[in-house]
Amino acid sequence: MEKVTATIITIGDELLIGQTIDTNSAWMAQQLNAAGIWVHRRVAIGDDANAIAQALDEEKSKTNIILITGGLGPTADDITKPTLCKYFGGKLVEHAPTKARLIEMMQKRGLATLDRNMQQAMVPDVCTVIDNLRGTAPGMWFEQNGKVFVSMPGVPFEMKGLMEASVIPALVEKFQPPGLLHKTLLTAGMGESFVAERLVDFEAQLPGNIKLAYLPSFGVLKLRLTANGVDKIAAEKELEIQFHKLAALVEDIMVADEDISMAEIVAQIMRKAGASIGTAESCTGGGIGAVISSIAGSSDYFKGGVTSYANEVKTGILGVQENTLKLYGAVSEETALEMVNGALKVLHTDYAVAVTGIMGPGGGSDDKPVGTVWIATANNKRAYTRKYEWRYDRKRNTALTITAALVQLKRFVEAKL
Amino acid sequence: MEKVTATIITIGDELLIGQTIDTNSAWMAQQLNAAGIWVHRRVAIGDDANAIAQALDEEKSKTNIILITGGLGPTADDITKPTLCKYFGGKLVEHAPTKARLIEMMQKRGLATLDRNMQQAMVPDVCTVIDNLRGTAPGMWFEQNGKVFVSMPGVPFEMKGLMEASVIPALVEKFQPPGLLHKTLLTAGMGESFVAERLVDFEAQLPGNIKLAYLPSFGVLKLRLTANGVDKIAAEKELEIQFHKLAALVEDIMVADEDISMAEIVAQIMRKAGASIGTAESCTGGGIGAVISSIAGSSDYFKGGVTSYANEVKTGILGVQENTLKLYGAVSEETALEMVNGALKVLHTDYAVAVTGIMGPGGGSDDKPVGTVWIATANNKRAYTRKYEWRYDRKRNTALTITAALVQLKRFVEAKL
Numbered sequence: 001m002e003k004v005t006a007t008i009i010t011i012g013d014e015l016l017i018g019q020t021i022d023t024n025s026a027w028m029a030q031q032l033n034a035a036g037i038w039v040h041r042r043v044a045i046g047d048d049a050n051a052i053a054q055a056l057d058e059e060k061s062k063t064n065i066i067l068i069t070g071g072l073g074p075t076a077d078d079i080t081k082p083t084l085c086k087y088f089g090g091k092l093v094e095h096a097p098t099k100a101r102l103i104e105m106m107q108k109r110g111l112a113t114l115d116r117n118m119q120q121a122m123v124p125d126v127c128t129v130i131d132n133l134r135g136t137a138p139g140m141w142f143e144q145n146g147k148v149f150v151s152m153p154g155v156p157f158e159m160k161g162l163m164e165a166s167v168i169p170a171l172v173e174k175f176q177p178p179g180l181l182h183k184t185l186l187t188a189g190m191g192e193s194f195v196a197e198r199l200v201d202f203e204a205q206l207p208g209n210i211k212l213a214y215l216p217s218f219g220v221l222k223l224r225l226t227a228n229g230v231d232k233i234a235a236e237k238e239l240e241i242q243f244h245k246l247a248a249l250v251e252d253i254m255v256a257d258e259d260i261s262m263a264e265i266v267a268q269i270m271r272k273a274g275a276s277i278g279t280a281e282s283c284t285g286g287g288i289g290a291v292i293s294s295i296a297g298s299s300d301y302f303k304g305g306v307t308s309y310a311n312e313v314k315t316g317i318l319g320v321q322e323n324t325l326k327l328y329g330a331v332s333e334e335t336a337l338e339m340v341n342g343a344l345k346v347l348h349t350d351y352a353v354a355v356t357g358i359m360g361p362g363g364g365s366d367d368k369p370v371g372t373v374w375i376a377t378a379n380n381k382r383a384y385t386r387k388y389e390w391r392y393d394r395k396r397n398t399a400l401t402i403t404a405a406l407v408q409l410k411r412f413v414e415a416k417l
Numbered sequence: 418m419e420k421v422t423a424t425i426i427t428i429g430d431e432l433l434i435g436q437t438i439d440t441n442s443a444w445m446a447q448q449l450n451a452a453g454i455w456v457h458r459r460v461a462i463g464d465d466a467n468a469i470a471q472a473l474d475e476e477k478s479k480t481n482i483i484l485i486t487g488g489l490g491p492t493a494d495d496i497t498k499p500t501l502c503k504y505f506g507g508k509l510v511e512h513a514p515t516k517a518r519l520i521e522m523m524q525k526r527g528l529a530t531l532d533r534n535m536q537q538a539m540v541p542d543v544c545t546v547i548d549n550l551r552g553t554a555p556g557m558w559f560e561q562n563g564k565v566f567v568s569m570p571g572v573p574f575e576m577k578g579l580m581e582a583s584v585i586p587a588l589v590e591k592f593q594p595p596g597l598l599h600k601t602l603l604t605a606g607m608g609e610s611f612v613a614e615r616l617v618d619f620e621a622q623l624p625g626n627i628k629l630a631y632l633p634s635f636g637v638l639k640l641r642l643t644a645n646g647v648d649k650i651a652a653e654k655e656l657e658i659q660f661h662k663l664a665a666l667v668e669d670i671m672v673a674d675e676d677i678s679m680a681e682i683v684a685q686i687m688r689k690a691g692a693s694i695g696t697a698e699s700c701t702g703g704g705i706g707a708v709i710s711s712i713a714g715s716s717d718y719f720k721g722g723v724t725s726y727a728n729e730v731k732t733g734i735l736g737v738q739e740n741t742l743k744l745y746g747a748v749s750e751e752t753a754l755e756m757v758n759g760a761l762k763v764l765h766t767d768y769a770v771a772v773t774g775i776m777g778p779g780g781g782s783d784d785k786p787v788g789t790v791w792i793a794t795a796n797n798k799r800a801y802t803r804k805y806e807w808r809y810d811r812k813r814n815t816a817l818t819i820t821a822a823l824v825q826l827k828r829f830v831e832a833k834l
Contacts, residue, residue: 014632016456017599018446019639019676022439025461029435039433041468042461044442051458058475073609073631117610136610155633157809182434192490193534193553214490215431216572222436259436279703279724285710286696286703289724293702296778296811304730306723307696307706313721317734317763346734361713392574394713 004177005040006032007059011052011071011080012154015044024069024156028163035168036177037065047071049083056087060147065171070154072120072137081124081140084151088142090126098129098138105136127151134161141170148174179232183243184215184224184259187250188407192216195223195250202249209235210242218396219403222259223250255407262406263295269413270301270351275379277409278347279305280318280339280354282330283373287402288353303349308339318342331356331368333385336376344378351379353409355401359394373401377412384408384417421594422457423449424476428469428488428497429571432461441486441573445580452585453594454482464488466500473504477564482588487571489537489554498541498557501568505559507543515546515555522553544568551578558587565591596649600660601632601641601676604667605824609633612640612667619666626652627659635813636820639676640667672824679823680712686830687718687768692796694826695764696722697735697756697771699747700790704819705770720766725756735759746785748773750802753791761795768796770826772818776811788814792822794829801825801834 008028014020022044029039040063045051052071059066071080085092099121106113120136123129130139130150135158142149150167152159171177187195192214203212215222223246227239247257256265270277279288289305292298306317311330314320320338328334340354357373364370371390376383388404390397411417425445431437439461446456457480462468469488476483488497502509516538523530537553540546547556547567552575559566567584569576588594604612609631620629632639640663644656664674673682687694696705706722709715723734728747731737737755745751757771774790781787788807793800805821807814828834 013628013630013643015443015459016446017450017641017643018443018448018456019601019632019641020634021443026432026435026438029433031435033434039435040463041472042432044459046457055458111608111611114610114614116614157813184436191528193531194528197531197533211430213430215436217437224434224436226430226434281703281706283710284707285715285719286698286706286722286724289698289703289726290701290707293700293724293726294812294815296776298702299726302702303727304724305703305726306734307703307710307721309706309710309716309722310720313764316765317721317723347730348733359713395711396574398711 003038004036004065004175005038005063006065006067007040007063008042009055009059009066009068010042010044010154011047011068012044013046015070016046024154024159027156027160028067028069031163031168032067033180033182035172036179037171037175038180047079049079049086052080052083053087056149060144060149064147064175066147066149067167068149068151069159072151072153073155080151081122084140084142084149085124085126088124088126088144088149090124092122093125095121095123095129095138097131098123101131102136130162130166132158132162133165134158139166141167179235181227181232181235181239182224182259183239184222185243185247185250185254186256186259187221187223187253188219188255188403190221190253192221195221195253199223199246199249202245206242207238210239212246218399219407220255220262224259255410261295262403263291263298265410266292266406267295267298267301269410273350273413275350275413276301276303278303278343278349278352280343280352281305281307282309282314282339282356283359284355284398284401284405285309287398288355288405291402291406303347306343306346314339314342317346319345329368331358331372331374333374333376333387336374336385337378337383340376340378340383344380351377351409351413353377353405355405357388357397357401359397359401361394371397373397373404375401375405375408377409377417384412420455421453421482421592422455422480423482423484424457424480425459426472426476426483426485427459427461427571428464428485429461430463432487433463441571441576444573444577445484445486448580448585450597450599452589453596454588454592455597464496466496466503469497469500470504473566477561477566481564481592483564483566484584485566485568486576489568489570490572497568498539501557501559501566502541502543505541505543505561505566507541509539510542512538512540512546512555514548515540518548519553547579547583549575549579550582551575556583558584596652598644598649598652598656599641599676600656601639602660602664602667602671603673603676603682604638604640604670605636605672605820607638607670609638612638612670616663616666619662623659624655627656629663635816636824637672637679641676672827678712679820680708680715682827683709683823684712684715684718686827690767690830692767692830693718693720695720695760695766695769697760697769698722698724699726699731699756699773700776701772701815701818701822702726704815705772705822708819708823720764723760723763731756731759734763736762748775748785748789748791750791750793750804753793753802754795754800757793757795757800761797768794768826768830770794770822772822774805774814774818776814776818778811790814790818790821792818792825794826794834801829
């Protein structure tokens with residue numbers, strides 16, 4: 001069976017001047033992949049009729065499916081719809097169900113029914129309208145010479161609704177794609193080059209239809225095996241065998257044997273331990289708690305935290321000794337230890353994690369350069385502290401610290417530290 | 418003078434299967450724009466020699482400059498360098514300065530000098546090498562028929578170093594681009610359609626070389642005017658005039674008259690007030706503090722916060738009354754008020770902001786549906802509370818809450834609430 005391929009085209013000047021980071025494409029690619037559709041290219045272009053037509057011409061020669069997002073909003077800089085209408089030789093007509101939905105939506109929100117919004121009910125007569133239950137601009141499905149073109153709004157929440165409810169199921173129905181299988185594990189604490197060195201022989205013996213990729217991001221390195229599943233059952237079996245080999249080779253640095261987020265890893269360990277967790281954060285400003293609580297159900301184990309950015313909060317709420325700060329400084333093993341013990345005490349949790357460090361660009365010294373961080377993890381019986389030395393900018397140092405704190409917490413709870 | 422245009426090509430299978438969000442392109446586009454270089458297209462392709470060569474062929478027919486990131490790492494899935502070498506008809510040779518730098522870097526970090534890393538010193542003999550002071554893979558500058566092709570590593574920190582120190586200055590030197598001017602303001606609290614309705618006449622009277630764009634993101638709507646600066650001084654003057662008109666039209670909803678982050682807005686207001694700020698967060702889990710502290714120097718005004726995810730932390734540390742929780746619930750005006758006053762007291766700050774809400778997907782009721790949030794802002798003299806009702810998923814509700822809390826804080830400190 002042939003690979004079913006797609007191109008994602010995102011439209012909007014905001015993508016070309018860099019005021020918006022494109023998160024839609026990554027999400028769309030994940031969903032398409034899971035459905036067995038291979039994303040061949042992603043292209044971003046401006047709000048420009050010629051650029052849109054040219055991109056459609058070029059991409060339709062390369063792939064089966066063209067997914068278009070953006071350029072459908074109610075404001076004047078949106079020209080996608082008339083351009084698509086012209087490209088496929090249609091004319092704009094009113095779509096009664098969309099109009100009714102728009103009026104109902106506006107009335108429900110107590111808003112006036114602006115002409116500008118009502119224009120969203122005008123659609124090309126050569127497309128199939130896809131209802132957008134989360135916003136005003138409907139999706140549009142065009143076909144030409146066996147190729148499918150789907151246009152969706154750029155608002156992530158609306159695009160996701162359309163993709164999940166309508167677009168993916170319809171594409172699978174139409175193209176019956178073969179499987180594309182992934183298995184991913186997460187490692188931490190060893191650089192990409194060194195992991196790769198360890199895996200030279202493993203990579204060399206991989207069968208031709210299985211590929212290994214290294215995906216580093218903020219302190220975690222994902223190792224992903226992808227199998228081209230022409231014979232799905234055989235591919236699944238082979239992938240399983242290779243994945244077990246891989247896991248054994250990186251056992252010492254593995255933090256998860258699936259592609260999950262750090263928040264989900266924390267959920268797993270805390271649920272398994274039947275224990276609660278609290279935080280004491282200095283340099284991360286609350287970011288560790290924000291990550292832990294980013295998933296639903298986290299209130300089952302996350303009680304809260306104290307963000308002690310100022311020393312007086314370290315002493316006042318967490319009970320860090322003035323003398324400790326004076327003798328060792330705020331960024332020290334001693335302070336991290338008193339912070340973590342203070343968190344256990346005031347938050348009444350089974351476990352706690354504390355971080356204190358210098359994120360930069362200022363605040364460094366010869367003794368404690370920018371990037372110096374102490375992380376402490378503790379329960380009521382024992383504590384573990386470790387120093388980390390990052391060498392990046394503030395944003396990256398902060399992200400690395402958050403990841404390292406959660407990895408250290410996981411290993412501590414599992415009694416591996 | 419003609420527009421100088423660029424295409425950004427990002428290489429990596431990870432972009433096509435959606436395991437990595439491309440943040441490089443947005444940053445690069447911003448820098449290029451500031452230098453007067455117009456990004457015409459952005460293209461993402463896989464680690465595939467044919468796809469790379471085809472993309473180079475297509476894009477060089479459209480733009481003056483092709484910037485390539487990714488596919489230069491030390492692992493086996495990177496094929497960009499040999500492909501570029503072949504495309505430009507060169508052969509790989511050892512670059513002595515890069516080799517010396519690699520050895521020094523590895524020794525400094527106490528790491529073995531792996532063959533895999535040493536291969537990074539091999540470069541095409543038809544390119545100009547651009548030193549990468551932040552990593553192992555050097556940048557490469559190729560020229561062909563007046564077009565420039567620059568290949569850089571995909572690691573954001575390394576790419577940024579190369580762009581700032583070498584690539585942008587060299588491109589400006591070579592192409593002498595005309596100016597492209599932007600002025601942006603931020604609004605909050607009114608939907609895109611309604612702002613657009615208000616600005617219909619303003620848009621209609623804009624001169625042909627000035628364009629208005631609407632850039633909504635998580636509770637803030639950016640309005641950006643872009644002037645095409647053929648005559649730079651005239652364009653600057655006209656842009657200034659139009660920007661003042663725009664600002665006057667949206668004065669009631671404007672939160673900043675420049676393109677700055679919420680963290681920078683907080684910095685401005687707290688510095689102006691000469692005051693300190695603390696947080697009491699429930700549903701945001703620490704995210705408000707993380708945003709406030711994301712910029713350098715925030716320790717001048719941010720003292721810290723209490724993340725009271727569990728009710729016992731609300732009562733135990735913030736002093737919320739058990740009775741208040743019983744009578745009104747954790748998500749209520751009364752609880753938000755006691756949280757904010759508790760924060761002022763235990764953190765000893767001049768101002769505090771407190772949030773409590775239901776982010777979903779669970780936890781909602783008829784009375785308090787998912788998306789219900791109370792935000793309280795206070796100083797020692799007065800307090801202001803407001804209820805917000807979001808209708809999205811957990812992630813978006815959380816982001817909207819963080820932005821709304823900081824906007825409310827700004828208006829409260831300015832005594833507009």
